[in-house]
Amino acid sequence: MSTTTLEPKLEKAMTTENNESYAQNIKNITVIGAGTMGNGICHVFAQCGYKVCMMDVSQDALNKAMATISKNFDRQIAKQSISEADKEKALANIATYTTMQESMANADLVIEAATENIDLKIKIFKEIDAHAPEHCILSTNTSSISITRISSHTRRMGKVIGMHFMNPVPVMKLVEIINGYATDKSTTNTIIELSKSLGKVPCVVNDYPGFISNRILLPMINEAILSLQEGVAGVEEIDTIMKLGMAHPMGPLQLADFIGLDTCYSIMNVLHMGFGNQKYAPATLLANMVQAGFLGVKSGEGFYKYTPGSKELVVSERFGNKKWQH
Numbered sequence: 001m002s003t004t005t006l007e008p009k010l011e012k013a014m015t016t017e018n019n020e021s022y023a024q025n026i027k028n029i030t031v032i033g034a035g036t037m038g039n040g041i042c043h044v045f046a047q048c049g050y051k052v053c054m055m056d057v058s059q060d061a062l063n064k065a066m067a068t069i070s071k072n073f074d075r076q077i078a079k080q081s082i083s084e085a086d087k088e089k090a091l092a093n094i095a096t097y098t099t100m101q102e103s104m105a106n107a108d109l110v111i112e113a114a115t116e117n118i119d120l121k122i123k124i125f126k127e128i129d130a131h132a133p134e135h136c137i138l139s140t141n142t143s144s145i146s147i148t149r150i151s152s153h154t155r156r157m158g159k160v161i162g163m164h165f166m167n168p169v170p171v172m173k174l175v176e177i178i179n180g181y182a183t184d185k186s187t188t189n190t191i192i193e194l195s196k197s198l199g200k201v202p203c204v205v206n207d208y209p210g211f212i213s214n215r216i217l218l219p220m221i222n223e224a225i226l227s228l229q230e231g232v233a234g235v236e237e238i239d240t241i242m243k244l245g246m247a248h249p250m251g252p253l254q255l256a257d258f259i260g261l262d263t264c265y266s267i268m269n270v271l272h273m274g275f276g277n278q279k280y281a282p283a284t285l286l287a288n289m290v291q292a293g294f295l296g297v298k299s300g301e302g303f304y305k306y307t308p309g310s311k312e313l314v315v316s317e318r319f320g321n322k323k324w325q326h
């Protein structure tokens with residue numbers, strides 16, 4: 001079905017308070033930001049047969065994203081979950097762009113997955129709102145920023161929603177769907193059905209700082225960092241206790257390195273400011289590590305040290321004596 005024939009139906013979703021899902025009419029997806037999350041989101045949509053426009057301000061980021069997607073498809077081929085032909089078909093569904101306007105000319109859904117920064121996201125959403133077709137749903141993959149606040153900078157608050165994928169996107173089943181204060185029911189229902197079409201499990205929550213996932217996860221990570229800061233236990237002990245004692249697949253400090261300590265710090269600040277409660281204050285050790293550029297996997301060192309090509313988990317020398325000293 002062409003986009004022009006879809007528009008009247010999707011238009012109805014914009015103007016009427018209805019419960020209908022328009023997921024079956026969504027064919028063209030534009031993803032803004034080709035980093036860790038953006039490339040994973042493009043991978044999954046392209047594999048499921050959607051036409052994907054991947055946009056980033058950096059050509060280098062787009063090149064890296066295409067290489068990552070190709071490598072991740074190779075992993076699936078090695079596990080025999082897809083064929084070489086499936087990979088070629090999926091890659092042919094992805095086009096890359098460095099200009100916003102061009103990338104969303106035919107979009108039915110835009111998913112913003114750019115850097116976690118409120119001012120940047122507001123600027124991007126104003127631009128998306130100006131260029132995306134009237135019927136297009138605008139979503140964000142933000143980890144913590146208010147959907148309502150982002151939507152207030154558009155002329156279509158009812159069509160703005162949070163679509164929070166988990167990392168790594170091709171592997172993780174959950175999509176946390178966040179309703180802004182003014183999100184239309186039909187927008188929510190469309191995104192629920194669309195998520196199911198990707199083989200994901202959608203869970204709908206309301207727009208409060210950190211939503212559910214990061215409101216619960218990040219204070220746990222912050223508490224692990226405070227425990228390390230106070231010398232209660234070392235990196236290995238903290239992570240081992242949570243892995244073996246609570247059956248977590250990885251310890252909170254390793255997970256913080258994986259998420260990126262800058263992202264963890266930014267989410268804790270959103271919780272702290274949003275709730276105005278001291279219990280969400282980011283650990284000083286976390287703030288220091290971020291300011292010094294020790295961001296975890298992406299910078300090569302956080303609580304652990306990462307050597308390219310090595311899968312061994314090595315505690316950073318800074319925490320090597322097992323007890324962190326002031």
Ligand SMILES: NC(=O)c1ccc[n+]([C@@H]2O[C@H](COP(=O)([O-])OP(=O)(O)OC[C@H]3O[C@@H](n4cnc5c(N)ncnc54)[C@H](O)[C@@H]3O)[C@@H](O)[C@H]2O)c1
Nearest residue numbers: 033034035036037038056057061113114115116142143167
């Ligand atoms: N990393 C995670 O584990 C994770 C998990 C869930 C959600 N998120 C959220 O997803 C979003 C992206 O995170 P990420 O880890 O992929 O970040 P990233 O740093 O890996 O990638 C961000 C990309 O955005 C691009 N970008 C910056 N400004 C842009 C603009 N104006 N237009 C287009 N592209 C632009 C950058 O060039 C970069 O390629 C954030 O909101 C983050 O909170 C991250």
